[in-house]
Amino acid sequence: MNAENSLAAGPANPRFFLRSGPFDAQAVAQAAQATFVPPADGRALPAEGFKGIAPLQNAGSDEISFLDNRRYATLLENTSAGLVIVAPAFADKVPPHCAALITSEPYLAWSRVARMFHPRHPARAGVHPSACVASTADIHPTCEVGPFAMIGENVKIGAGSVIGAHTVIEQSVTLGEECRIGSHVTLSHAVVGDRVIILPGARIGQDGFGFAVGPQGFETVPQLGLVVLGNDVEIGANTTIDRGSVNNTVIGAGSRLDNLVQIGHNVQMGRCCIVVAQAGISGSTILEDFVTIAAQAGLIGHIRIGEKARVGAQCGVMSDVKSKADVIGSPAMPFKEFFQNVAVLRRIAKKKPGSSESSADKDDKKD
Amino acid sequence: MNAENSLAAGPANPRFFLRSGPFDAQAVAQAAQATFVPPADGRALPAEGFKGIAPLQNAGSDEISFLDNRRYATLLENTSAGLVIVAPAFADKVPPHCAALITSEPYLAWSRVARMFHPRHPARAGVHPSACVASTADIHPTCEVGPFAMIGENVKIGAGSVIGAHTVIEQSVTLGEECRIGSHVTLSHAVVGDRVIILPGARIGQDGFGFAVGPQGFETVPQLGLVVLGNDVEIGANTTIDRGSVNNTVIGAGSRLDNLVQIGHNVQMGRCCIVVAQAGISGSTILEDFVTIAAQAGLIGHIRIGEKARVGAQCGVMSDVKSKADVIGSPAMPFKEFFQNVAVLRRIAKKKPGSSESSADKDDKKD
Amino acid sequence: MNAENSLAAGPANPRFFLRSGPFDAQAVAQAAQATFVPPADGRALPAEGFKGIAPLQNAGSDEISFLDNRRYATLLENTSAGLVIVAPAFADKVPPHCAALITSEPYLAWSRVARMFHPRHPARAGVHPSACVASTADIHPTCEVGPFAMIGENVKIGAGSVIGAHTVIEQSVTLGEECRIGSHVTLSHAVVGDRVIILPGARIGQDGFGFAVGPQGFETVPQLGLVVLGNDVEIGANTTIDRGSVNNTVIGAGSRLDNLVQIGHNVQMGRCCIVVAQAGISGSTILEDFVTIAAQAGLIGHIRIGEKARVGAQCGVMSDVKSKADVIGSPAMPFKEFFQNVAVLRRIAKKKPGSSESSADKDDKKD
Known part of the structure; x- marks a missing residue:
């Protein structure tokens, strides 16, 4: 198997990522909070809306791209994208076949448009049967708790939070709402707010490096x-x-x-x-x-x-x-x-x- | 939830830490191996003994604090603590309402006093039913083995040791007595002494970075x-x-x-x-x-x-x-x-x- | 227990490593792809073949050693090894009682000889009963899947691969043949080739550090x-x-x-x-x-x-x-x-x- 060649370039492979849409130009402009400029050559926008996002060099006429780094400006001039998100300074570099969304924050706008097309996996409410959960733990019923997670005594987890596989949450830790804790995380002696994201393998709350010379x-x-x-x-x-x-x-x-x-x-x-x-x-x-x-x-x-x-x-x-x-x-x-x-x-x-x-x-x- | 404001400042939150005491000045002085000096203003010590430890700025009259870093010397002069552990050089900065423990090793003394008030969780003897333990493993009955731990063939673990959740101890590893192995540790190809502490996520015994150019x-x-x-x-x-x-x-x-x-x-x-x-x-x-x-x-x-x-x-x-x-x-x-x-x-x-x-x-x- | 003293020096402790052999000089020379030179003093080679490998300072007359770093050249002159692998430049430093394998790539040769004496543990085909494997995962029957491993939906794993204890392989990841994935690894959003080795605790495929200022x-x-x-x-x-x-x-x-x-x-x-x-x-x-x-x-x-x-x-x-x-x-x-x-x-x-x-x-x- 040649792993490097087995995948088409381009983002959001549907095997791995959720996909939403298509969305019309108005919906995209609203998500981007940007000013819409139609194609300079007067062509019609894709009748079924835009289907997804792609980098400048790969995007087709029903896809959306963006430019944030001036290193890549020549890619903009040669893109086949149907719609591009750019800063005002690049507005005159947008090819005539291409609609534009002009904004002073193109990266932020791109981020929101990308999220619209590819939402995060929602929490799948429920505790996996293999998880080890203390009877005194208070886990909101909308939470997802993954395989082999360990939730200690008196732990409290707020609504909509996701606890990854194998994560260990020790006694008395509290987490707020809508947190996303990855797999293999260790959390002890901690108080965690809302919407906190912890990626796999983080170690939080262990002993500090403190010792005295005896x-x-x-x-x-x-x-x-x-x-x-x-x-x-x-x-x-x-x-x-x-x-x-x-x-x-x-x-x-x-x-x-x-x-x-x-x-x-x-x-x-x-x-x-x-x-x-x-x-x-x-x-x-x-x-x-x-x-x-x-x-x-x-x-x-x-x-x-x-x-x-x-x-x-x-x-x-x-x-x-x-x-x-x-x-x-x-x-x-x-x-x-x-x-x-x-x-x-x-x-x-x-x-x-x-x-x-x-x-x-x-x-x-x-x- | 505002996690940052939900906790009182100060150490040893009883939700998370064991608590012992109160202890009288004599017991504290003995643990600290320090010289006791009563309050300069002649006031009585707390009748029920000292209840705990706290930083200089938060400690009350029944609590013990310490000074180790001269950056924080003004905190000593303004403390409300009932007893402070200090080096001889700071003895004359101790407020008159405050007893002192004078020692050339204030940090070491503090450490021992803090441990007296807040002992470690003792090992809870037994193997968690979810752990996966090889039949040839030799685990002393006083050991604690946590959820989802994996103990391989011919592993030997000495008395009083604690193996955290999800820790993997591969074939033939030996651990001595009173070890504390955190969660998510990997141990292979290793011989471990007594009283060894390994914090979560440490990887011990894997292949070194060795390769030849073929x-x-x-x-x-x-x-x-x-x-x-x-x-x-x-x-x-x-x-x-x-x-x-x-x-x-x-x-x-x-x-x-x-x-x-x-x-x-x-x-x-x-x-x-x-x-x-x-x-x-x-x-x-x-x-x-x-x-x-x-x-x-x-x-x-x-x-x-x-x-x-x-x-x-x-x-x-x-x-x-x-x-x-x-x-x-x-x-x-x-x-x-x-x-x-x-x-x-x-x-x-x-x-x-x-x-x-x-x-x-x-x-x-x-x- | 004194861990430091409880082990003889020397490689490949049989409690931890597989052992093969003995092998005669011809087999060793072939594995090393090196030129055999008999002992200068004319003595016979060990009748039962060479039994193993050891560092220059510990090797006996039925063991094989090597020199790759000129820092350790004096060890060569004093070795009791029966056979040493060396570069041509050191051929005249080999003691007279000692046979030699001369090669321009002594480290590569050593590596292959060491592997001949100490092969890797083969994959033990089968999924451990404690593993959590999605019904849509496609795992070749020759694979080994360790305790508490989690294999997600639509994962594909090629022949002969080994998945360590506690490893999490998320949805749709593919692995090629003969991979060795250690314990406690997280793999998501990934396409992995053949013969890939991942050591414990590696985190592969999580979110990059990307954010926009909103x-x-x-x-x-x-x-x-x-x-x-x-x-x-x-x-x-x-x-x-x-x-x-x-x-x-x-x-x-x-x-x-x-x-x-x-x-x-x-x-x-x-x-x-x-x-x-x-x-x-x-x-x-x-x-x-x-x-x-x-x-x-x-x-x-x-x-x-x-x-x-x-x-x-x-x-x-x-x-x-x-x-x-x-x-x-x-x-x-x-x-x-x-x-x-x-x-x-x-x-x-x-x-x-x-x-x-x-x-x-x-x-x-x-x-």
Whole structure:
């Protein structure tokens, strides 16, 4: 079998995804909250409506596409799509055979149109017979609980939530409404809001990394706080969030964590923060609202990152970061300073090729 | 539901944690192995003893708190706690209404007092009826085996150990006494000591990353060693430890690994090492005793890190590190040299703002 | 119990590994595809054949060992092994009592010999009674499906594949022949080739990290692509591979990913790429064939890495990398330039000890 060739390119393979529609231009424009512009060449729209979505290079005359990244602008000029969602700046690049939806937020509009055509699987109410549910658990009858899930004593799960296969929810955890907990998740010592999404394999609520040095070695310090996930939080696959040691570890409403992120005990994260894959935040550090932490960045403990600050990829943050600051590098510094340093060092090193060549060669061999 | 506001601040919510006590000052002092100093204003201690622990800002007159980090010293001066655990240096900052326990190890003392008030859940002896246990497995009758656990042929588990829900222990693995294995752990090809703690989702004993280049592509090299975890080892959530290829991968007694750590095949780690979250150690590297590897550091393979050496966060170690050395940076260098380099480069770059500005700006846009 | 001392050193403990043989020198030479050289001192080979493999320092006269790394050359001169596999360059270092197998690919030869002595556990055909298998799943009768595995609707699994305990394979996923899926794996929205190996805890096919900024916060963008794993792909423990958003995420045939790797949505990886532990590749980035990404490296999205390029450990790649280039550093630069920069900066900093000492000391305390 050649897996790579066995699938047509293009999104939303019907074997894997639900499909709705077709929808006419008016319905699509409404979902997109965008301004409709008919084809410049005056042709009629597809009589049965638009049937689906597709990337610019694959879309046909009854499909909808979008442009969000100027790297791909030439694809727009050559598309056969019947309808495209674009920003005003690209309106004049839309081919004449093609209708347009013009919006200042094309990616958001695309997202809503895509969801209209491909809704999420609804919760299939009921507890799978193989699940292990404590008699004191309070699970709303509209919830779906998957095979081999384990729901502990006094757990409470709100209406419409879905608990994936093999997920373990330990004693006394509460979840709000319309949550989607993937498979193989561990949740303990946690209070979870509404509409929270947790992807497979996330570990939430385990012991933080706390120990004291005793005469016979390290002694574990009891970790007596919880994890609090606000409404609309999303947690990536295999991400780990330790519970607090004394206070709680808090992920503020609307914040999104990618895969393989590490959140130490007592971290306080504000609203709508973004933490990209493989970043790590050490214990007791505070993120104010709307902070972005890029991939593989690391923050030491006990510092504060101001509102709307942005921490670059692989950045090593050892001290507080001011509100709205952009930092990168290890140790962290302003973006401009970092790239200036890089440029200056490059220039100096090039000036002295004779003197440094030999030592550089030597180091080279170490790798 | 607003999850963030639904919980009172403060540790050890009784829904989630066991609670013991109250305890009188003498019992607390004994657990803390600290010197008791009565309140300076001469007031009586709480008649019924101390009821629990709390952070300085929340503790009441029948609660115990502590100070370990001088950042929070003003909280001590304003606390309402009835008893505080502090180092001698802070003894004169203890408010007059407040008793004190003076010790050179306040964090250790706090840890023991906290454990006295909030003991761990004891093992609930017995195998859950949903667990899948091989007939040849030898599980001590005092062990707790959780729902859906899978225990393979010839596995041996010592007295008092707890195996979490969904944990898979493959054929012939042995565990010592009083181990705590969390949920969703995979253990294969491993020999585990006493009192070992493994947090959820850790993967221990799988194939190392070993392959040879053959004429048709890579060929897997059989990985024929084991993983050996010494007594009192602790392994974090979603951490991965590959088994040895020829020799064993060894984590020495008392060592502690945080979450999302990667340990390659044949790594030999000594006693009481610390490896913080998201650090990675490549194959066949040796850590002597008491080595600390900070978060997100990476070590190449086949090197040796000397006793008590400390490797800083995000450090990239490409060669041996001497005993007691402190290194940081990528490539690794002594702490002082690293920060000196940072300072010198900053000064040079600032001196030449005109010449470098344009190139810095250009690079800036790449992000 | 002292776990560290309870095991003899040496590979392939029979409690954990299958064992075959003994094999005579001819059979071993054939498996190794190497040239046999009898012992220089003329002694006879073991009459019953060679019984197993062992490292140079432990092997006896009826065992086989190998040398691949010149660091360990003195071990060869002192070995008691009866037969060693070595490259031509080491042929004259083989002790006189010892036969040799000479090959330009000693590691590959060793691998094949080791596999001959220690074959993989064959698939034990059958579905474990505790597994939860949808009636529409099409599982070849030669497959092994472990305890508590969950196989969804319309899943198809080819001949000879092994599905580990607790693994979840969601609706419509297809797997080819002779795959080995470890325990606790999650597979959804995926098409998997033949002979694919997935280690425990890998998460494959979950939602990518895609969201648009809406008026009330982030809105999830539907992720409508799949994950495609080519033939002979190997995926490490707790690694995460997100499915595509519009196109598919593709891992090309023969590529190998280590543990804790993150692959973002829409990544296109060519044939025989290597991605070492804790590296991360952001969305829509393209790796051509034979690319190597070393440990903890990070690549931003929407870039292209040329054929046979090598990205060093901890490297931060922000732009395209040419075919066959070797880059390292953050931001990425050619190997030689990186080590030259390091050397130049070190020299400059040493020249100015007086002026920089104070600032360096100050920074030092921040850690």
